[in-house]
Amino acid sequence: MxxxxxxxxxxxxxxxxxxxxxxxxxxxxxxxxxxxxxxxYIKAEHVAQAAYKELDRGSKSSKRLEAVKPLEDNISILIMGVDESEARKKDTEDFGGSFRTDALLLATLNKDDKSIKLVSIPRDTYVYIPSKERKNKIAHAYAYGGANGTIQTVEDFLDVPVDYYVKVNFDSFIKIVDTLGGIDMDVPISVTDFNSKKSGFVTVEKGQHKLNGEQALVLARARHIDNDFMRGQRQQLIIEAIAKKALSLNSVTKMADLIEAAGSEMETNLTFDDMIGVVKTMLGTQLNMEKLQVKDIDEYIDGIYYAKPDEQSVKEIKETLKQHLGLTSAPDEATDEATDTTQHTDKEENQ
Structure with a gap:
């Protein structure tokens, strides 16, 4: 060579x-x-399986002709915030240990324009509760019948299907916000209230701030600084801020931590594939979210406060949600007056 x-x-x-x-x-x-x-992927699937809980009704709402699936159909998701902290457990011992929803928001997702309608329902809203066959504060629907009873009540109230639900307690809420590295918000009002353990106080100042989990929870829960209507607006702003921050994540490690934090004490009838479908629906969007609220009128019955829903407000929200979900069937006639045979106002049930 x-x-x-x-x-x-x-x-x-x-x-x-x-x-x-x-x-x-x-x-x-x-x-x-x-x-x-x-x-x-395996970790997320495992967490989702642990959090999954099928409803008594099965996978299909009674207000649907067929079961729906994320990405393929327009869907609705009911978000329930329930205070199941150790501090709250002590408070409920005298009332049979029943928990109530402290936050209740219904989100509808339209697959075509990738938009969201987010409805806030005040916890004291006076509605008919089917599982108890009487009217009371909507927060008590969970105490009567858990997630099943709450979904049935919301469907009866707004006359739209609740396809899915996600229930989180306040401990997991704090973990989610902290895992995201906090959320950026223009805080509408200054708040000082007990922390989640009721062992100290947390203050949140009005203005643009990055909130940690405890601060976000205090802002969402505070009840005596304005009113339930404003409280609902604060909760909507927090949900929006969490969604925006979650969609902006580009760290694989952060996403894994978020999955673990969200699933640690979450309960939902969304399967892992359903969750993937919801994420795919919203990928690449700027979070087109319209926030709606049920307006109400203050009313006292036997000396107990209730938020009586404004009929016109409820009617408009029903029509908006039906259109957003693409429902063309005629709405069911309201049966509140016909079923309002009992007004349960025991003191321990209206705390």
């Missing part, structure tokens, strides 16, 4: 060695990334 041929052969071998040295680490990173992504 000539000297020039030997030289070219050595150069080719050297280039192959250099290529191997460069490509091998890249392959390791690629394989590692795929492996880590697979790990996250």
């Amino acid at each position: 000539s000297h020039s041929l030997q030289h070219r052969s050595k150069q080719k071998k050297r280039r192959r060695r250099i290529a191997v040295f460069l490509i091998f680490p890249l392959l390791c990173l690629l394989i590692g990334g795929i492996g880590y992504a697979a790990y996250l």
Whole structure:
């Protein structure tokens, strides 16, 4: 072999060695990334399975002709915030240990324009509760019948299907916000209230701030600084801020932490595939969210306060939600007056 041929052969071998040295680490990173992504997928699926709880009715709302699926259909999701903290458990011992919803929001998702309607329902809203066959504050529907009773009550009240629900307690809420690194908000009002453990106070000042989990919870829960209508607006702003921050995540590690935080004490009838469908529906959007609220009128019955829903407000919200969900069937006639045979106003049930 000539000297020039030997030289070219050595150069080719050297280039192959250099290529191997460069490509091998890249392959390791690629394989590692795929492996880590697979790990996250399995972890998320496991968390979702642990959080899954089927409703007594099954997968289909009685207000649907057929069951629906995220990404394929327009859907609704009821968000329930329930205070199941140790501090609250002590407070409920005298009342049979029953918990109530402290926050109740119904979100409808339209798959075509990728928009969301978010309805806030004040906790003291005076409605008919089917599971108890009487009218009371909507927050008590959970005490009477858990998630099943609450969904049935909301469907009866707004005359739209509740396809899915997500129930979170306040401990998991704090974890979610903290895992996101806090949420950015223009806080509408200054608040000072007990922390989640009721062992101290938390203050949130009016203005633009980054809130941690405890601060966000205090802002969402505070009841005596304005009114239930304004409280509902604060809760909507917080939900919007959480959604925006979650959609902006570009860290795989952060996403894994968020999945773990959200699923630790969450309950839902969304399967893992359903969750993926919801995420895919909203991918690439700027979170087109319209916030709606049930207006009410203050009313006292036997000396107990209730928020009597304004009929026109409820009618408008019903029509908006039906249109957003693409429902063309005629709305059911309201039966509140016909079923209002009992007004349960025991003191322990109206705290």
